[in-house]
Amino acid sequence: HSLILRTARQSDKETTSVEFVSYSKRLMRLLAEEAIAHLPTTPHTVTTPTSSPYHGHLSITDTDPSSVCAVSIIRAGDSLLESVREIVPGVRVGKLWIQRNESSERKEAVHSCTKLPKGVGDMDVLLCDPMLATGGSSIAALRILVEEYNVDQKRIVFANVISCPEGLEAVSKEFPEIKIVTCWVDEELNEDKYIVPGLGDYGDRFFNTV
Numbered sequence: 088h089s090l091i092l093r094t095a096r097q098s099d100k101e102t103t104s105v106e107f108v109s110y111s112k113r114l115m116r117l118l119a120e121e122a123i124a125h126l127p128t129t130p131h132t133v134t135t136p137t138s139s140p141y142h143g144h145l146s147i148t149d150t151d152p153s154s155v156c157a158v159s160i161i162r163a164g165d166s167l168l169e170s171v172r173e174i175v176p177g178v179r180v181g182k183l184w185i186q187r188n189e190s191s192e193r194k195e196a197v198h199s200c201t202k203l204p205k206g207v208g209d210m211d212v213l214l215c216d217p218m219l220a221t222g223g224s225s226i227a228a229l230r231i232l233v234e235e236y237n238v239d240q241k242r243i244v245f246a247n248v249i250s251c252p253e254g255l256e257a258v259s260k261e262f263p264e265i266k267i268v269t270c271w272v273d274e275e276l277n278e279d280k281y282i283v284p285g286l287g288d289y290g291d292r293f294f295n296t297v
Contacts, residue, residue: 096110097110097111097114097286098284098285098286100287102292104292104293104294104295104297107292107293108293111166111217111248111289111293112169112170114248114270115166115167115169115170115217115248116170116173116174117270118167118170118246118248118268118270119167119170119171119173119174119246120174121246121268122171122213122244122246122268123146123148123171123174123175123213124146125244125266125268126146126147126148126155126211126213126244127146127147127211128144128145128146128147129144129145129147129150130142130143130144131143131144131145147211148174148175148177148178152175152176152177152178153177153178153179154209154210154211155175155178155179155210155211155212155213156178156179156180156181156203156204156207156210156211156212156213157171157172157175157178157179157180157181157212157213157215158180158181158182158183158203158212158213158214158215158228158232159180159181159182159183159215159216160183160185160214160215160216160224160225160228161182161183161184161185161200162186162290162294163216163217163218163288163289163290163293164183164215164216164217165215166217166289166290166293166294167215167216167217167246167247167248168180168215171213171215178213179204179207179210180204181201181202181203181204181207181212182200182201182202182203183198183200183201183202183203183227183228183231184198184199184200184201185197185198185199185224185227185228186199186224187221187223187224187280195223196223196224196226196227198227198231201231203236207232207236207238208236208237208238210238210242211242211243211244212232212238212242212243212244213243213244213246214228214229214232214243214244214245214246215246215247216228216245216246216247217247217248217249217289217290217293218247218248218249218250218282218289219245219247219249219250219251219254219255219258219267219269220250220251220253220254220276220280220281220282221253221254221257221276221280222253222254222255222256222257222258223257225245225247225254225258226257226258226261226262229243229245229258229261229262229265233262240262240263240264240265241264241265243262243265243266244265244266244267244268245258245265245266245267245268246268246269247267247268247269247270248269248270248271248289249269249270249271249273249282249285249286249289250267250269250271250272250273250282251272251273251274251275251276251282252272252275253275253276254276254282255267255269255272273285
């Protein structure tokens, strides 16, 4: 599912970190809301101010937020995690430290640390990472969740701001039952495995470490 939302200012290399954070937070709030909407719901009836019944639904984040775990792929994923927690303060939080090896031609993912709540295998999971490029870090994270912690693929929603066809194909091929919610699908990866046109390193620009 793709949200057609993106500003030229985010992609502009002249945009300052302060401006980048401002535009990103506006966008990620919308992305977080959309991703949360893909989590389970239950029927719920209320009485409106006109004394009429309204038959709607409540998100699991409303009825049982502690049964949902928002998992951040550190470091860039923490930026999106902030937006999720603003909407659902009671959500459980997990962290996966996974970075791609920039010195390698293949840019393979390197995992160094995991911190997940007990019982995460029985939870619905919202995986947060603003960028989906090669899919290496995302696949590594999903393998940890599914293979090591027994999270059901069908209960995972993966939210990202910007993606590309190669990354989407790689993740969907290995984990066909997860849901991916992205704001924008860019053109392709270049020979250095970066998304183009892209917007640079999301974590560096968001946390002002450029």
